[in-house]
Amino acid sequence: MPNSLHSVFHAIASAQNEQELKIAVMDTVGEHFGVQRWGIYLLDDHTAKDNIQDIPDVCIESNPIGRYVVERHAPTHEQLILSPTSWKQLCPRQDHEHVMTGPIICDGRLIGTLNLARFSGNPAFDANDLADLSALCLHLSAKLATLRTKSVTFNSQLASKLTPRELEIAELVAQGLTNAEIGGKLWISQNSVKQALKRMFRKLEVSARAEMVAKLQDVLS
Known part of the structure; x- marks a missing residue:
């Protein structure tokens, strides 16, 4: 299949961190979708707007x-969702003649968007483009959720000192979550x-969160 996204999916799955994930997508989606501008915007990534390919104008509420x-x-x-006339009244830019945006979701909330734009004179996005973007956003969302959730498995001897609920809390503390987030x-x-x-x-004979995590990490299996 000449225009398959499978190579992109493989690159996403192989990414070891968020930077590699961005590179995997940014190096391939432009050609696949035939766009002149594209970008990933993560809501907690304040460097995203420094990317010359980013399109902040189409990812704001x-x-x-x-x-x-x-x-x-x-x-x-x-x-x-808009007529051509309505869209041009909102965005007169020639490099945003046609735009398409997809969600990146983690833990049930929007954490970012994948944004694509075509210059004036290029065809509008169609149903196939939308289907491909949907699939791409699913893979991106799943991979980001994996990268941001580092599962912790504790040594059984230490685990026996804690209840199942306490172990859940300890794992979330080890991930860096606050009490409110936990x-x-x-x-x-x-x-x-x-x-x-x-x-x-008291059970682990520690006096602080960092000390507890350090002690748990010393006996990680």
Whole structure:
């Protein structure tokens, strides 16, 4: 298949970190989609707008296309939600004649967008482009979730000192989550997390989170 995304999917799966993931996508999507501008914008990545290929104008909530992606967590392009006249009133730029944006999702929330644009004189995006972007965003979202969630498996001897719930909390502490974030993931209150950590400190004979993580990491299997 001459225009297959399988090579991109393989590159995404092989990425060892977020920088490699960005490179894998940025080196290939431009040619695949026949676009002149493209970029990945991660909401917590403040360097993204320094990329000359980035398109911040189409990934903000005040823009109808960006707002559609934010509200629905689904990809779209300008012809799906706007008339050509409406779009040109919003974006007169010749290098944004046609735009398409897709969501990057992690833990049920939007963490970024993949943005594509074609210059004036190029064809509009079609249903095949949208299907390819949907597939690409699924692979990106899954890989980012894997990279951002480092599973921790503790030595069974140490694990026996903690309850299953305490082990869950310890794993999330090792990932760098705050008490509020841990509570949100486990559906318990922030105070419950705080009290559990106090019990865990006593059991493990430590006095701080960093000390607890260091001790646990010393006996990682």
